[in-house]
Structures are given as C-alpha cells and as structure tokens.
Amino acid sequence: xxxxxxxxxxxxxxxxxxRRRAEPVTVIDSxxxxxxxxxxxxxxxxxxxxxAAPQIGVGKRIIALDIDGEFHILxxxxxxxxxxxxxxxxxxxxxxxxxDAPVTRRTHAVVRGVTLDEKEIELVGEGLMARAIQHEIxxxxxxxxxxxxxxxxxxFLLKEYARMQREKDQ
Ligand code: ZN
Numbered sequence: 299x300x301x302x303x304x305x306x307x308x309x310x311x312x313x314x315x316x317r318r319r320a321e322p323v324t325v326i327d328s329x330x331x332x333x334x335x336x337x338x339x340x341x342x343x344x345x346x347x348x349x350a351a352p353q354i355g356v357g358k359r360i361i362a363l364d365i366d367g368e369f370h371i372l373x374x375x376x377x378x379x380x381x382x383x384x385x386x387x388x389x390x391x392x393x394x395x396x397x398d399a400p401v402t403r404r405t406h407a408v409v410r411g412v413t414l415d416e417k418e419i420e421l422v423g424e425g426l427m428a429r430a431i432q433h434e435i436x437x438x439x440x441x442x443x444x445x446x447x448x449x450x451x452x453x454f455l456l457k458e459y460a461r462m463q464r465e466k467d468q
Contacts, residue, residue: 350437372411381406
C-alpha cells in the first residue's frame with residue numbers, strides 16, 4: 299500500500315486526531331523518516347520549540363524538541379522520572395494558536411526514547427525542557443495544555459480562541 303500523503307500543516311483544536319491516543323512505532327522505516335521530516339518542517343515554520351506527530355495529523359508516538367540549541371527526535375518516548383516540585387508558567391500550543399495560559403508542570407523530567415538511527419537515549423529536562431517534554435508526551439495521549447486548566451479558565455480560553463478564529467476568518 300502506498301504511503302498516505304504526509305502533510306506539514308499543523309492541525310488545530312477540534313481535529314479528532316489531537317484527542318486520540320497515538321500508536322507506538324513498530325519499525326523505523328522510510329515512512330517514519332518522512333513523518334519526522336514533515337514534523338521538523340512544520341515546527342521550524344511555526345517557530346515552535348516542540349511538536350508531536352498528531353499535530354500534523356499522524357497518530358504515531360513521535361515527538362520533536364528544539365530548545366536552547368538542543369534538537370531531538372524521540373520515537374516511542376516515555377517519561378521515566380518526574381520531580382515532585384512543580385512550577386507555573388505561561389504555556390501555549392501550535393494546535394491552539396493565539397492563546398496561552400499559566401500551566402503547572404513538574405520542574406524536572408527524564409524521558410527515554412529511540413532516535414531515528416535506533417539508539418535508545420534519555421533526555422534530562424529542567425525548566426522549559428521539562429515542560430516541553432510533558433507537553434509533547436501529553437499530545438501522544440490525546441491531552442492538550444488546556445486540559446490542565448480549571449473548567450472555568452478552560453471555558454474562558456476556548457471562548458477567546460473561538461473569537462479569534464472568527465475574526466481571522468472574516
Ligand atoms: Zn502542543
């Protein structure tokens with residue numbers, strides 16, 4: 299079967315792929331490499347610091363991170379360590395463009411995954427890197443940053459988002 303066309307368009311809130319649990323990658327083949335290339339292109343174009351495969355419509359467990367000069371692609375990433383310490387910081391998402399909100403995350407996270415050349419690696423994240431790791435892994439589980447807000451704050455943010463979308467469409 300021919301590969302489905304891979305898009306570099308970032309899908310936005312409301313697209314069901316963002317709410318599905320992504321599938322593990324079983325073989326790192328040329329189609330997985332093409333998916334990661336599309337992810338990197340989409341992330342760079344949007345000036346993002348991280349992207350998960352569902353954000354380009356692909357339900358596979360792959361994330362890309364580009365923070366403080368560190369660039370990583372992780373396949374089948376899993377968080378293996380989280381601090382109990384938390385901090386609140388403003389967070390946004392390329393799939394919910396134009397709005398942001400303070401989100402509480404753990405300050406330290408260690409993620410284990412496989413690189414494109416099939417090496418197992420562990421990344422130790424502090425601060426922004428720890429936040430991005432948690433945000434991108436959430437995407438693989440169908441979770442968005444807005445899910446970490448209280449229902450009232452989430453409603454407010456989504457109303458704001460809908461208003462901005464309406465204005466953009468006019
Ligand atoms: Zn996101």
